[in-house]
Amino acid sequence: MSGSIERFRVSEGGAGPYGVAVGPDGGVWFTLVHAGEVGRLAADGSVRRFAVGAAGSGPSVITVGPDGALWYTRTRDHRIGRIDTGGRQHSFELPTAGAGPFGIATGPDGALWFTELNADRIGRITVDGRVTEYPLPVSGAFPSMITAGSDGALWFTLNQAGAVGRITVDGEIAVHPLPTEGAAPVGITAGGDGALWFVDIGAGQVGRITVDGRVTEYPLPDRAARPHAVAAAPDGRLWFTEWAGNRIVSLTADGRRTGYDLPVPAAEPHGIAVGPDGVVYAALEIGEIVRLTP
Template sequence: MVNSLIALLHIQIIAIALLATVFIASAAFATFQISYAQQIPGSFEELVTYEKDSSFIREYPLDVEQPGLRGVTTDSEGNVWAIYSTNKTTTIIRLEPQSGKLTEYHVGGDTQADDAVINLAAGQLTFDRLRNVVWFTDARTNSIGKLDLANNKVDLLQIPNGMAGPMGLALSQDNASLWFTEITGDKIGRVDIESLKITEYLVGQDSGPTLLTFDDKGILWVTLSFSNSILRVDTQALTSGQSSAMTELRLLGEDTFSPFGIAVVDDKVYISDHGSSRIVVADTGFANHQSYWTTPAVAFPASLPSQVVADKYGNIYFPQHGGNRISMIDNATGVMTEYEIPTGPLATAVFIAASDDGKVWFTEWAANKIAYLDTTAKAPFTIGVEKTTVTLDTDTPQSIGVSLNSSVGGTDSVSILQVEIGLTGMTESGLKGVTYEAQPPRVNLQQTGSAESQIQISTLENAIPGDYVAMVRAFAPEQDGLVVSKLYPVELVLDVPEPIASQDSNQPQNADTTLQNALRIGAPLAAAGLIAVAIYRWKRARKS
């Protein structure tokens, strides 16, 4: 078992952070972690082996050697701000997109945190339009940073909790306060901007508050990565001392997740499950939820959706940390589009920000690049389905009609000579208990302008009854071998008897289940991409 894991560790440096956490309780394996961690700097080149051209994504490389790009935001003039943080220094970077000019603002202050905390609590930024200020979290100095753009002065506000690990950051709707998470401090914090006073609120032991956002009603939503839940916060009630101000929400039934990014649009909560390959979409009361599955990752076992943001139209965007793609969920149609990042196979895009000019910015941690998705560049085809719910039994196959159309104004860099059609999603490991056949499996939209296909679905003997979501997928090649995908969610209801094998509770865990559990446990750690995080949690457990 250990030998097979060692082989995996040498394939991907990020896999270290995920799989190693399964063995956190083992001091012997922790010793192996430490020895292997010393080899990390020489392994980054395994994550970035190619650079291609894309009509949808443009990248700006930084002249640095060590990975360190974290959060990203934009200001009112269209400039892009990112935080570059190592275990010794913190730098705020301004990118002027039109000229490509980069300006650095060095953050002083002594290092206050352990390396593992710095790596885990990746910095975030937000732009304060009212004051022309860039606020940021800095785990290295255990502080909230303020960069005043009027005089380029940087000030640091020390967080009272010395082991906070400040990470997520959000400005309140009234612009009077700044809220942040403490991923290793198990608290959320509030900065009164007028007095610069910091107030902290305990969330729960080992809860891991990660990212946060305000909805249009002024409610604060926080992902709790370590406790697999979401925190709903009435900030007015919280500041007035009401005990009912915070409500912890979980997925119903046996479903569990590793929440990381979060956005709220039209009373829908979009949460990235950073331990798998899906976005969870729930109502604000968490009475119902649905899964949007991404295309399976090529270079990694799961696509690991990360930070989630909404643009001014309510469209949802998120990077796939393991899938090396940027995804968009159309607020009007529910169709998800995926764009491959031209640097790969793992540029390691975790953080993202939507600007008002149609650009969605993100940082590439392993590739040392700031990049954007141009949302005005459209894929040259659309997808629709005949029905969005299909019920299957053991006897009768069912079919889904798929309609594809070429779209006016789409980029001509994507070939629609052969648009391929298929079915994906349903579970973390892909389709389970069903098989499908698309007829035809590919269509030529350039010749016909529109086409129809039928996806026939049948159950297999190992089908397990229940409600699932599969994604009807159509994809076409872009220039340089990149792929653009359109995915349409369809509910699959399996009305089948319980398989005999699954009724035996003594059945051993299969490899898929073991991998899923490893991803679940290690998901929050993968955002940093370093093994030191696992070491930190092991040390913390020993001290407890």
Template sequence: MRFGQVTVVQVNGDGPEDVLVDGEGRVYTGVADGRIIRTSDDGRRIEVVADTGGRPLGIEFYGDDLLVCDARAGLLLVNPADGAVRVLATEALGKPFVFCNNAAVAADGTIFFTDSTERFGIDKWRDDLIESETGGRLIRRTPDGEMTLVTDGLQFANGVALPPDESFVAVAETGACRVRKVSLPDGAVTDLVPDLPAFPDNISTGSDGLIWITQTSPKVPALDLVRKLPAPLRLAVRRLPLWLQPAPGREVGVLAVDADGTVVHELRGEIDGFHMLTGVRERDGKLYCGSLEDRTIAITTVPS
């Protein structure tokens, strides 16, 4: 189904990559200069909540605080009342984070989060996709601070979500165009959605209990060709100006699946003034979408 009416809301920063919505309909997001901002859903009021000094990406509620995955500063807790930023972790299992990206929070305060790659940071995310690296990992942090590996070997580990019953954790593999399902507590890994037509980014569990998956861009045939080249030629492509490298398309989308991976809702199309849809949040029948590169948030309704 194509997107219906979409409201595009301007924000005062580049790349509101993920979105989080509170009970008053206010949208929290992080932008490229390190600020966490809070905006009304019409964009008329924008407040600075905090400044991480890094590049905030995934954002979740954690009690009265905000849990922030910052690609440069690590796993953070932000107090939205006074702007205080506390670092929870910058490494896990003997490895520093290279690209802390997205998270989901269980009812008991356990955090499941991704470190997207062991080789390329956020400024080189295109390089990771070209090289088809499998250095992404999904990590568990218990409320007492213990870190354990949930699974690794992921191609650009990205969005994370838990179903309402917390029987598994879903994790998006951007490089493989799929969403994996890791059963809890046994850790068995299967596919939730095995072959997406587009690159997934952040995912989230909606108020409807469905898992919502972003579709950042349709698959790029030129990227598939580049991935098959010998290593020296792949490196040559990575060194090209961005406008000569394989590029994302303008079409974006979202889909919602149930715990079995059955698609319940799907929306796609081009949105004027908005592309690179990387964050999605469903709340009470409305969809809020973030972008890695624009200065806008897109808001629409769930199809009936």
């Protein structure tokens, strides 16, 4: 289906972008994973870019923190970064060497929670930089994205374990295996129905898990679409990127699916975010941010 899609060039030469978030200043903030930069796209299409480390630092997922700054993971040099809306920045080293931080989200306790791909841990960092790590009860799980749930806990995907995990703010962890073998979940978000919604990049599915652990899976029409990231909109719809399908897709609570084909082939859509006005932004690794007005 066609829609109102606008394209904004934010990088050249395969620098990204990868993660995307709508900031409290109204700008769209994004990571350039291959350039070691974070950028801001203004409403008028102008772009500012900030070097946040070496080109190999790997800024990946970005989110708005409880302090109004943007916080992001540096997957390759194993740090957590912070940049305020004025461009002032700082980064924090993690206790575990080679941890590979990836997903990050603000928790209900006023701290940031993040996943450690390589270390099978969930981390917590306060706004003044104090880090606590919690080992998972499974190894080789590849914890990926994380989000705050309606139950006051944090929920995260375990890509290689084929499971969704839950951690309380006190550090208690539960793991819920998924029914589909090779599901490889990545993106996860809290839906307006109180459940958690996730996408299975390996199985071409959207999944739903209630806070008591009941899982329902919804196969996509294109099982090879490789859904990657998912975000909830203020109207209750879910939006997700189909990396291989070259689409942005919405899903309503009653199961109505609408696909928006991207206007450029092989765009490699990754991160997705929805603003308070319902406008959708997606990061295309070919070097663009797209703005979709439903």
